[in-house]
Amino acid sequence: MTEGLEEAYWSVHDGAAASASVRQVLSRLPKNTAVIGRLAWQADRRSTLAAVVCQLASAAMAAFGLIASVKVLQHLFAAGPTPDRVRAAIPQILIVAGFLAARAFLEAAVAVAQARVTPKIRTALECEFLHLTAHVRLEAVEDPDWHDEVHRANDRGLFYARMIVGQVVSLASATLGLIGTAGVLGVLHPALLPLLLLSVLPVGAAAVRSARARFNSQVLPGIHTRLARRGLLPAEHLVDSGYTSLPHLEQAARDHQVTVTGPLPANPTRQHRQAKGFARDDFHIDYDRQQVTCPQGQVSAGWHGPYPTSSPTAAPLIVARFTKGQCRPCPARTQCTTTADNARTVGFPPRELRDLQLRIRTEQQTPEWKTRYAVRSGVEGTVNEFAHGHGMRRCRYRGQGKAHIQHVLTAIAVNIERLSGLPSTEAGSPPRQPTAFQNYLDQRQIPRPKSWRTLGS
Numbered sequence: 001m002t003e004g005l006e007e008a009y010w011s012v013h014d015g016a017a018a019s020a021s022v023r024q025v026l027s028r029l030p031k032n033t034a035v036i037g038r039l040a041w042q043a044d045r046r047s048t049l050a051a052v053v054c055q056l057a058s059a060a061m062a063a064f065g066l067i068a069s070v071k072v073l074q075h076l077f078a079a080g081p082t083p084d085r086v087r088a089a090i091p092q093i094l095i096v097a098g099f100l101a102a103r104a105f106l107e108a109a110v111a112v113a114q115a116r117v118t119p120k121i122r123t124a125l126e127c128e129f130l131h132l133t134a135h136v137r138l139e140a141v142e143d144p145d146w147h148d149e150v151h152r153a154n155d156r157g158l159f160y161a162r163m164i165v166g167q168v169v170s171l172a173s174a175t176l177g178l179i180g181t182a183g184v185l186g187v188l189h190p191a192l193l194p195l196l197l198l199s200v201l202p203v204g205a206a207a208v209r210s211a212r213a214r215f216n217s218q219v220l221p222g223i224h225t226r227l228a229r230r231g232l233l234p235a236e237h238l239v240d241s242g243y244t245s246l247p248h249l250e251q252a253a254r255d256h257q258v259t260v261t262g263p264l265p266a267n268p269t270r271q272h273r274q275a276k277g278f279a280r281d282d283f284h285i286d287y288d289r290q291q292v293t294c295p296q297g298q299v300s301a302g303w304h305g306p307y308p309t310s311s312p313t314a315a316p317l318i319v320a321r322f323t324k325g326q327c328r329p330c331p332a333r334t335q336c337t338t339t340a341d342n343a344r345t346v347g348f349p350p351r352e353l354r355d356l357q358l359r360i361r362t363e364q365q366t367p368e369w370k371t372r373y374a375v376r377s378g379v380e381g382t383v384n385e386f387a388h389g390h391g392m393r394r395c396r397y398r399g400q401g402k403a404h405i406q407h408v409l410t411a412i413a414v415n416i417e418r419l420s421g422l423p424s425t426e427a428g429s430p431p432r433q434p435t436a437f438q439n440y441l442d443q444r445q446i447p448r449p450k451s452w453r454t455l456g457s
């Protein structure tokens, strides 16, 4: 039975990161950090040691700076004339500045060490990946599951290997900073420690939520690649707004001829969110001349990019700039920009992505698009029924096999429940018309039992 109930091949790993809880993330952190530490140590011992020592020293500088700044405040808030208090605080201010400068220097040293280690770790992982994939048995090459695993390792594993060192360094920096701050607060007053915890927990939970959303938005290319390998690509793929990003929509159409249909996120600019002032759509973009014309008729003086973004889900950005000379005398300036130099900049994606964005946003308003997308509402409704009506957010058992059986049994229970909710057919349907043979019996007043099976009894 479990063979037939195996989880779909394409969803085995994709959802794991996107649905990880804070507790799961925290429980995996020590192991993952240890793996990265071991890899870094093997790749470049000197740089790894330098990064660790400088990181610890930087955290110590931050803690000393915090203690010194408390003394600055004590001087500033002491009794006496203001000039005297400021004069008394100057030595401590200089000490704080010294600690901050030392910290900045040490963080720069950490960044240098990190820049040395990261490419070496990536090279080591790539070599290991190639070594492993070059030494498999020939029949494995024909196995689609093997291809899936290799694709994941290549697509995700090597992609994240590039970023993981920086993330471990940031994590170590944040953790050490937190320990240093907790130490200082503990010395000042132990009652301040719970406040520190209260300030940190929401930030951590928000970071995990945003990471989960980011993972969701990145799974689409992998799903399409694996479906293509099996010849199961759909012509249209209905998704929710967590999966629609311009680069992925364009990539799905270009690489797999799949139309991804889902609500495209709205323009994120402040003017558009507040529906106030000149948003990006109020500017005319001329890609051929590399010029942007603003609502007041001014033509941009600079065109820069496209710049790649740090997120694989964000489109590259072209930036057009207007000058202070154009914007300062503009009567509509307050509706347009609040920057310190009073000069507006406008960011937008390259031409093909911009055209796609405009086309999708227009399509989304049409009744045809809404009817097409309504199919997804049915799916979402079912998911919602399972999640909120039948506790499917929690697994009762350990292991994917058992969890999947729970899903299937719950689905059977939902079907039974739906059937039992249907109106009774006996009460609802009209009586059936008698057949010609029954009419014949009735005309001759020959009795006929309700069931012909009882005739002989």
Ligand code: SF4
Binding pocket: 278, 294, 295, 296, 297, 298, 322, 326, 327, 328, 330, 331, 332, 333, 336, 337, 344
């Ligand atoms: S502030 Fe500058 S960009 Fe904005 S409308 Fe005025 S001239 Fe145009």
